Amino acid sequence: MESTAGLEQLKELLDKGAEKGHGIGTLLGITAESLEPGRVVFALTPRPDFSNPLGTVHGGIMSTLLDSAMACAVHTSLAEGAGYTTLELKVNFVRAVPLDGGRLVCEGTTVHVGRKVATAEGRITDADGRLVAHGTTTCLLFPPPTGE
DSSP, rough: OOOOOHHHHHHHHHHHHHHHTSSSHHHTTOOEEEEETTTEEEEOOOOGGOOTTBBBBBHHHHHHHHHHHHHHHHHTTSOOTOOEEEEEEEEOOOSSBBBBBEEEEEEEEEEEEEEEEEEEEEEEETSSOEEEEEEEEEEEEOOOOOOO
């Protein structure tokens, strides 16, 4: 039977962060649209302070959205007390995103969750459903403490 401990922990952490005003999600206005084992959907609405010098959404904002969704998808698949960190992040920007283009939606899904390493992929679509960026991640997994 698949454990949902990581999913439940993620929900608690996101709620606590929002309640206290902590975390990158709060800073950027990221909302959790869907949380399930191996799959997370986050969204955000671009604002003027997200712009690059060309006046479009900065790639760092989209990279953060992808990293958050993909890593949290991994988190939903972990055993109670297990941890992780991003080892590698690869992002492909497909099109420029205007600041007034509406909400961006990012789906992160696990590809592989092993004992020591997990991989995930993500896709960001714009308000018209067009792909604007996609990426992959590799995460290093830490087992739950043994209590020694």
